Amino acid sequence: MADTSELAKGYTLLNSTQYSAGLFLLSRLAIPPGSHVLNIGCGPGDLTAHIASLVGPTGSATGIGPSPERIALAQKLTPTQPNLTFHLGIAEDLSRFPSGSFDVVFVNSTLHWVEDQPRAMHEFARVLKAGGRLGISGGPGDYTTAQERIMAEVMSREPYSAYVEEIPSRFLKRREMEGLLDEAGFSQQGREIVVNRIVKVARDGEAMIEWLDASSGGKTYGGISVGSPLRARAMEEMKREWDKVTSEEGIRVEMELLVTVAVKE
Ligand SMILES: C[S@@+](CC[C@H](N)C(=O)[O-])C[C@H]1O[C@@H](n2cnc3c(N)ncnc32)[C@H](O)[C@@H]1O
Numbered sequence: 001m002a003d004t005s006e007l008a009k010g011y012t013l014l015n016s017t018q019y020s021a022g023l024f025l026l027s028r029l030a031i032p033p034g035s036h037v038l039n040i041g042c043g044p045g046d047l048t049a050h051i052a053s054l055v056g057p058t059g060s061a062t063g064i065g066p067s068p069e070r071i072a073l074a075q076k077l078t079p080t081q082p083n084l085t086f087h088l089g090i091a092e093d094l095s096r097f098p099s100g101s102f103d104v105v106f107v108n109s110t111l112h113w114v115e116d117q118p119r120a121m122h123e124f125a126r127v128l129k130a131g132g133r134l135g136i137s138g139g140p141g142d143y144t145t146a147q148e149r150i151m152a153e154v155m156s157r158e159p160y161s162a163y164v165e166e167i168p169s170r171f172l173k174r175r176e177m178e179g180l181l182d183e184a185g186f187s188q189q190g191r192e193i194v195v196n197r198i199v200k201v202a203r204d205g206e207a208m209i210e211w212l213d214a215s216s217g218g219k220t221y222g223g224i225s226v227g228s229p230l231r232a233r234a235m236e237e238m239k240r241e242w243d244k245v246t247s248e249e250g251i252r253v254e255m256e257l258l259v260t261v262a263v264k265e
Pocket of ligand 1: 018019040044064067089092107109113114115215216
């Protein structure tokens, strides 16, 4: 990732959209006190800390994520909550956790960044206890959002098109999600997939891009590295595209998140 400590700090201030989506997923999971929960792609740890308070002192919340900048912020939260821990790592390799060690695996606004999604799903199944539950909330793979359209359109122009993103994000369509769950051994019984309709509101194009950049750990500009002057140029072009869809009230992007709860056999 092209993450920086500024983007990581910025995410904590700007992530109300993802935080609310996480609360919706938590309402679907209704996690009982005493549960042991693994939060995949925990970012700066605010949702993991909330989960730690939900499960109480007999439960635990563990966060894992690949960004040292975000894990460093998250680790600042642990002294106040003894049942809260964070680790640097990726969804595809949960080998630090023994099989059958969690009641719930929680994945909010993260799966689209995971390079090897089938492998990650197998890892989620492995670390869950029998009867344990996987909760995933993520962007819509069944249609293209305004932000995907604008990013793709600008990044297809010269000279940006030469900087191909190493690992592009990939939202799952509903049937792809079903296929991955089946393949990883999640039961069809008790599986629930619902749509969470949300609206992302931003003051203007600049605010929208700031949110996208903090949310993606700097991946708004394809393969253009952090510090390259091309980023500022691409950002100006993206802002002009957002201006076209900005009204007096600012920008409103309606999104349908796919929210999945599945049970390990
Ligand atoms: C939009 S943020 C969501 C953070 C948090 N889950 C939330 O809901 O606020 C996406 C997160 O995915 C993480 N991520 C990216 N690739 C990952 C991977 N392979 N495994 C686990 N997490 C990953 C990033 O570090 C980032 O924190």
